[in-house]
Amino acid sequence: MKYPSGIKRGTLKTTNPIKSSNRIKYGSRGMTLEKDLDQANTYYLKENIAVIHKKPTPITVVKVDYPSRNKAKISEAYYKTPSTSDYNGIYKGKYIDFEAKETKNKTRFPFINIHSHQVEHMRQCHQNGGIVFLIIRFSAYNEVMLYPIERFLVHWDQYKLHDGKKSIPYQTIKSESILIQEKFTPRFDYLSAVDEFYLKER
C-alpha cells in the first residue's frame, strides 16, 4: 500500500489508505490527536512539568532561491521517511519517547500504520532505559490509549519474525494499555498515564 508521501508524513495516519479524492480532508482528519498532544506539551512546558516536543518533519531540500539578501525560499524539496519517532523529551528526569497514531479501524490496529525503523528506534530507546510507548487513538470510539512499547513489541516481533498477524486486535490493545482520560486542561494528560504505568505516583 502506498500513500502520497506529502500527506502521510507529518500528519497522523488513519488505517484507511488515502484516496486521491479526499487528499485535503485526509490531512485534517488526522490533526486532532496531534493538536491535542501539542496542547498537552505546551501545558507541561509552561507548568514546568516536562519538556517534550514533536520533532520537525524531515525534509530534503533540493533548491533554495534568494529573492532578496535576507530571505531564503525553498522552491524544491521532498518529504523524507522519518528515522525516529515523532516525540521525545524529558519528564521527572526520565527520557520519554513516543509515536502517536490514529486509526478509524474499529476492530484492530494494522502494523502498516507504523514504519519498521520507527519501531526499531523505539526498541533501542527502551533498551537504553527510556520510557517508550505508542499513543493510539481509535477515532471510532474516541478512545486514546498509552500502549507501552514492551507490550507492542511482543506482537510486532511475532508478526515480523514468525510471519504472524498483520495487526493487533482492538481488545488486545485496550487490555494492554492505559486509557488516557479526557480532561479539560490538558485534554489528554498522557503523563498521568505514564505515572500510572511506569512511575506509580504523581
Next chain:
Amino acid sequence: MKYPSGIKRGTLKTTNPIKSSNRIKYGSRGMTLEKDLDQANTYYLKENIAVIHKKPTPITVVKVDYPSRNKAKISEAYYKTPSTSDYNGIYKGKYIDFEAKETKNKTRFPFINIHSHQVEHMRQCHQNGGIVFLIIRFSAYNEVMLYPIERFLVHWDQYKLHDGKKSIPYQTIKSESILIQEKFTPRFDYLSAVDEFYLKER
C-alpha cells in the same frame, strides 16, 4: 545582525556574519562538526552505546504539488527558527540534550551564535534533570569542547539580566569545558567527555 535564514539553519554557524559573496562556501564551512557528530551518533547507535539523533531542520511548508499520484513535491517552503536544540537522545538511561556550534573567532564565543529560545530550552532540560551542554568547536585551533550548560548559563544570564559582555572569552570556555580528544572512531567521542564530567566513569 541578520543571516539569510536558508543557510543559517541546519548547518553549524560560525561567528562571522555571512557575506552574500560566499553563501555556498558558508554552508560547507560549517559542516565539519555536524558531520563528525553524525558519525559519532551513528557509531553510538550501532554499538548500542546511546540513541542520539540530530533533529530535522524545522520548515514551514506552504505549497505541495503532486506531479503524480504517489509523489509529493514541495514547491514553496521556508525555514523556521528552531525552538529547541539540535540534538537529543538517551545515554545510560539519562536524557541528553545539546547544541553544536562552530566559530572561527580566536578569542571569544559571541552570544549571537545562539538563539535565546534554544538557551531557554536547554535551561529547562537541565532543570528537569537532563545532561545538557554545548559542543563548541574553535576552528582556528581545531579544538572541540564540551561546555556544560550550567557553566554557560552563568555568563549568559550576566549578559541578559545585567547587561554584561556579549561573548565569553576563549580562555574562560577552555577552563570551564572538557576538551574532546580527537580519536579514530568516532573522531569526536563526546560521550567520554560526558562520562568525565557527569558520570565519572566509563
